[in-house]
Amino acid sequence: MRKSLFSFSLLASLTLTSCTTVLNNLPGVYTLEIQQGNIIDQNMINQLRPNMDKRQVLYIMGSPMLVDFFHKNRWDYVYYTKPSGEDAVEKKAFLVFKTVDGADKLTGMYGDFKPSNLPVVKPSEEKIVDLPKREVDHTLWEMITGVFGFDGNDTESSTSKTAPKSQVDLPL
16 A cells, blocks of 8 residues: 555656646757747838738738638737747737728738838849959860861861852752
8 A cells, every 4th residue: 555655646746747847947958949920020010001902911911810700800910939948929910901992901000019100111132243354265165176276267268169149059
C-alpha cells in the first residue's frame, strides 16, 4: 500500500510539473517565434483612404482574417506574434464598409492603428547608372577564325565567277 501511494504521488507530481511554465523560461532552451494572422503595419494603414472599394482594400491589406456573418460590412485583421521568450503582442485593425450607390466603400477604421493624414510617398528605388562604353578589340568568333588565318573580310577574288546582280540564274 505504501509503495503504491509513493508511486502515485510521484506520478502525480511529475504530471503536474510538466504543465508548468517554469520550464519554458529556462536559459538555453530554444523556443520558436510564433506568428499568426495577417501581418499589419502602419504603412499599409496609411495607404487606406475613405471611399475605397473592397477590391482596393483587399489589394493593400490582403484577405481579412474574419468576415463576420452578422457584420458583413466589417473586416477584421488580427496579427498575433510571440517572440521567443517574450510576451505575446496582438495587433488589431477593423475596417468598416458602407454600401454607397450599390458598391461597398470604406467608411471607417478602428483598432490599434491610426491612419495618417499625410499623403503616401514611396521613395523610388530605381537608380540610373551610366556605364562606360566597352571597348572590345575582337569578338570571340573573330579570335577563333583569326587562329585559322581568316581575317573576316569578305573580298571577292578574281577567280570567282558571280552573276551580275541584275541577272539571276534559275534552275530549269
